Amino acid sequence: MSKQLTEMLSDLGENLDLQAAYKKDPEAVMDKYGIEESERDLVRQKNYDGIRSKLGTDVKMATNGFTRIYK
Amino acid sequence: MSKGQLTIVGTGIFAPAHISQEAIRHIQSSDVVFATIPDPLSMHYVQKLNTNVVSMGDLYEAGEDRVDTYEMMVTRILNAVREGQRVCAIYYGHPGIFVYAAHKAIKLAREEGFEANLLPAISAEDCLFADLGIDPASHGCQAYEASQFLFYQHSINSYSSLILWQLGVVGDTSLKLFRPADNGMAMLQDKLLTLYPADHKVTVYEAATLPIIPPRIEEVALSELSETKVREISTLFVPAVSFPPIDHEFCERWQVQP
Numbered sequence: 636m637s638k639q640l641t642e643m644l645s646d647l648g649e650n651l652d653l654q655a656a657y658k659k660d661p662e663a664v665m666d667k668y669g670i671e672e673s674e675r676d677l678v679r680q681k682n683y684d685g686i687r688s689k690l691g692t693d694v695k696m697a698t699n700g701f702t703r704i705y706k
Numbered sequence: 707m708s709k710g711q712l713t714i715v716g717t718g719i720f721a722p723a724h725i726s727q728e729a730i731r732h733i734q735s736s737d738v739v740f741a742t743i744p745d746p747l748s749m750h751y752v753q754k755l756n757t758n759v760v761s762m763g764d765l766y767e768a769g770e771d772r773v774d775t776y777e778m779m780v781t782r783i784l785n786a787v788r789e790g791q792r793v794c795a796i797y798y799g800h801p802g803i804f805v806y807a808a809h810k811a812i813k814l815a816r817e818e819g820f821e822a823n824l825l826p827a828i829s830a831e832d833c834l835f836a837d838l839g840i841d842p843a844s845h846g847c848q849a850y851e852a853s854q855f856l857f858y859q860h861s862i863n864s865y866s867s868l869i870l871w872q873l874g875v876v877g878d879t880s881l882k883l884f885r886p887a888d889n890g891m892a893m894l895q896d897k898l899l900t901l902y903p904a905d906h907k908v909t910v911y912e913a914a915t916l917p918i919i920p921p922r923i924e925e926v927a928l929s930e931l932s933e934t935k936v937r938e939i940s941t942l943f944v945p946a947v948s949f950p951p952i953d954h955e956f957c958e959r960w961q962v963q964p
C-alpha cells in the first residue's frame with residue numbers, strides 16, 4: 636500500500652480546493668504529496684486497476700451476496 | 707457486564723464523501739469496528755475515526771467458499787456483541803443491499819435480545835441513477851443478482867429498466883470464484899437475448915471510487931456483452947425496450963379520461 640498516494644487521493648476526495656488545484660496543475664499537487672514516478676504515471680494515465688493495486692484494494696471484499704441453485 | 711449492541715453502517719461507494727453523519731458517530735463511539743471494505747481510501751478514513759478497526763479480509767482466505775466466509779463474519783460480530791461490546795460492522799455501499807452477513811447478524815442479535823440496527827447508506831444503485839440520469843419513475847425498475855437472473859425463471863418486464871448486480875461473479879455456482887464463471891458472460895448474453903433484441907444497448911456501469919477517475923459508463927450492444935470486460939464492481943443497466951401499451955380495457959371500465 637502506498638502511503639503518499641493514499642493520503643493524496645483521500646484528501647482529494649474531501650477537499651474541493653485541492654480538487655480545483657489538481658485540475659489546474661496535477662503535477663504540483665503530486666509534488667506536494669511526494670508521489671513517486673511509477674505512481675505518477677498511473678495517475679497521469681488514469682489507470683484505474685494500476686492505482687487500485689498500488690493502494691492495496693482487496694477485491695474479494697467487494698462481493699457480499701450470493702445465489703445458490705439448489706437450496 | 708454492559709449489554710452488547712450492534713449497529714451496521716455503510717460507507718457509501720465513494721468514501722468519505724458518502725458516509726452519513728450517524729454512521730460516523732456510531733463508528734466513533736463503538737468498542738470495536740468490523741470492516742468489510744475493499745477500498746483502502748474508505749478504510750483509511752474509518753481508521754481515523756476509531757482505533758480498534760478489525761478487517762474481515764482474513765475470512766475470505768479462511769472460508770471454504772463465500773457463504774462460509776459470510777457465516778464466519780456473522781459469528782465474529784455476534785461473539786463481540788455477546789461479550790458485552792458496542793459493536794459496529796461496516797460494509798461498503800448500503801450495508802443492507804447484497805450483504806447476506808449484515809441481515810443475518812441483525813436477525814440473530816435481535817433474537818438473542820440485543821439491540822441491533824442497520825442504518826441506510828448510499829448504494830451503487832443510487833450512484834447509477836445519478837450518473838446515468840435514470841429516474842426509476844419513468845419506466846419502473848427491477849433488479850436482480852446476475853446469477854439469480856440466469857438460473858431462476860423470474861418473469862422479466864422488458865417495459866421496465868433492469869439492473870443486474872454482481873456481474874463480477876456471474877454464473878459462478880461454486881461460490882469460490884472472484885471472477886465470472888468461464889462462460890458466465892456468455893450465459894448472461896444468451897439469457898438477455900431471449901428477452902431483448904441483439905442491438906439493444908446496455909450499459910456496464912462502475913461508479914467512481916477514486917477522486918481522479920470518472921465513473922465507467924460503457925454502452926454496448928447486447929450482442930457484444932459477452933466480450934466486455936467486467937470487474938467485481940460492475941453493474942449492468944438494461945433500459946426498457948419501450949413504454950408499455952395503455953390498459954384501455956381498465957381505463958374504459960373506470961371511465962378514466964385521457
Ligand SMILES: C[S@@+](CC[C@H](N)C(=O)[O-])C[C@H]1O[C@@H](n2cnc3c(N)ncnc32)[C@H](O)[C@@H]1O
Nearest residue numbers: 699799800803804829830871872912913939941
Ligand atoms: C455485494 S454487492 C454490494 C453492494 C453494496 N452493498 C451497495 O450498496 O452498493 C456488490 C455489487 O455491487 C455493485 N457495485 C459495487 N460497487 C460498485 C460500483 N463502484 N459501481 C457500480 N456497481 C457497484 C456491483 O454490482 C457489485 O457486484
